[in-house]
Amino acid sequence: MTSYTRIAGLADIPVGKMLRVDHAPEPILLVNVDAHIYALCDTCPHEDASLASGALQGKFVKCPLHGSRFDVRDGTVQEEPAEHGLTVFDVRIEGNDILLGPPRS
Ligand code: FES
DSSP states (O other), X not given: OOOOEEEEEGGGSOTTOEEEEOOTTSOEEEEEEXXXXXXXXXXXXXXXXXXXXXXXXXXXXXXTTTOOEEETTTOOEEESSOOSOOOEEEEEEETTEEEEEEEOO
């Protein structure tokens, strides 16, 4: 059975904001786009910057170091230099809790 873990509360991440959550085995980037919560790997696959300190531009997050852009809905690279996308995780909302599930395949 798939397990989901509480990693934040809805109040922690207003619409249009991002939040880094230290979570083993890797930090998670939570993004609130139009009241929909997305969860991705926070580490840029180019040179390991934390994407939470980058910029959220609509449904895209821009890396603070060299400007790679990723689609938060599916983790795909929209703008290089990154060559690989981000892992995206299942998310469930229960009450005021954000629950992290397994990576989407
Ligand atoms: S570390 Fe993100 S684009 Fe270089």
